[in-house]
Amino acid sequence: MSTDPIGVVKRELLVRQLDSWTPAALHRSRRVTFAQAYAGADGGVADAALRVFAEFADLLRGRRTTALTIGPADDHDLSARHAAAQSELPDGLTAHLVPGGVERLPVGLKAAGAAGAPLLVYLDGTGGPGPAPEILAAVAGGRPAELLLVLDPPVWSGADHRRLLTEAGLPLVTEVELVAETPARSEVLVFGTAAGKRLDAFKNALWAVDEYAGVRYRDPADPEGHLLDISLAPHPGPLRRELLTRLATVGAASVTELRQFTAERTVYRPADTNRVLLALLAAGLVRREPEAGRLAGDVTITTAPTP
Incomplete structure (x- = not known):
């Protein structure tokens, strides 16, 4: 499992989001889908996400829950960890590992029958281009749908991606830059949904993650670009x-x-x-x-x- 500080924050944030999304989705529908796709190495996020479902074994019974993981075909470590995590999954959850790039997400979602039912997608596009409109449209086919998207800052254009997400059917959009001190680098994490309660849930998860040394948040809308410590009471x-x-x-x-x-x-x-x-x-x-x-x-x- 990666010790990269930004990777640790992403992993905990996804786990927290799944913790709030899973029971709500399963109470809403008998068919739900979680999908995660990685342009590069997942850093241990993928199997950590799968293990969240073990906490909801009682809710999974009698429902059709699908977990789809898409990662590079040559990532043998991901394959091994996925197989290990799959052996621990509760009844009622079907997990699939699909080798390939994030462009395979629409095909995977269609095969999983994700349209028209609750859908949560985590797409880590760091190291690659931004998601194509057809990928965003496939995500928005969930009812309701929500997307956690991670991109490199040079790839992210707030105005353009907000427009693309809105046009796809995910009009409630917010973003945060994760900034690491050593080595100095950052990633932009974007959340999009059509459900106001899910936007609130994401914001609560964002500030509830444990404070990790060397990682702070930056508000892309702040012209002064001040760095913020991760805290339940952030600097105002x-x-x-x-x-x-x-x-x-x-x-x-x-x-x-x-x-x-x-x-x-x-x-x-x-x-x-x-x-x-x-x-x-x-x-x-x-x-x-x-x-x-x-x-x-x-x-x-x-x-x-x-x-």
């Missing part, structure tokens, strides 16, 4: 700047609108919005209407006039 500085910039652009916004902005356009959780807005109100940097009462979703926030 970037969100403070981004909310003020948003208000300067739109003039006025409800708390609900600002929470949605936070969820989709920043690395922060919707709940962090209220925490930052209360600080901005206390500092006199924004105003609210009505002026008193709970900071509910229908409260309107505006930038305070410059004295």
Whole structure:
């Protein structure tokens, strides 16, 4: 198993996402699919993901659950680890290893009968190009569908990929850059879905992972590019700047609108919005209407006039 710090964070984040997705998907449907595809070495993520299903053996009974893993044909280590993990899988889960590149994902999803039922896809495209539109369209065929996508920063273009994900049917998109200090490098992790509750679940998982030495988050939307420690109470500085910039652009916004902005356009959780807005109100940097009462979703926030 890889000791690469970014790989460790990706592995724990996927495991946490599966922990919340699996019971919800199985309660929703008798047919669910999890798929993972790797452009290069998986770093031990693939078999760790498969082992999550052992925790839900009781829910898997009587249901059709498929786990699809796609990896390079010459990755013999992945083949060996997949075989070992498969021997430990509970009844009700069928696992397949498909040799090849990420471009085989649409064919694999079709063979698994993934369309029209809950689907979670983890696609690690580091070392390769961004996913083609047909791959995103195949993922969006799940009902509901969600995608965890990892890319190299030079490949990621926030505006372009947001448009592609939205056009494919995954309109709720957020991203975070995972930054390692030694050796200095980074990867961009993108989450796309059409379900607001699943976006919230991803954000909660993002900040709940254990803090690993040498890895921090960077909000791609933060013009100052500050690095953030992984914490249940992340430093509010970037969100403070981004909310003020948003208000300067739109003039006025409800708390609900600002929470949605936070969820989709920043690395922060919707709940962090209220925490930052209360600080901005206390500092006199924004105003609210009505002026008193709970900071509910229908409260309107505006930038305070410059004295």
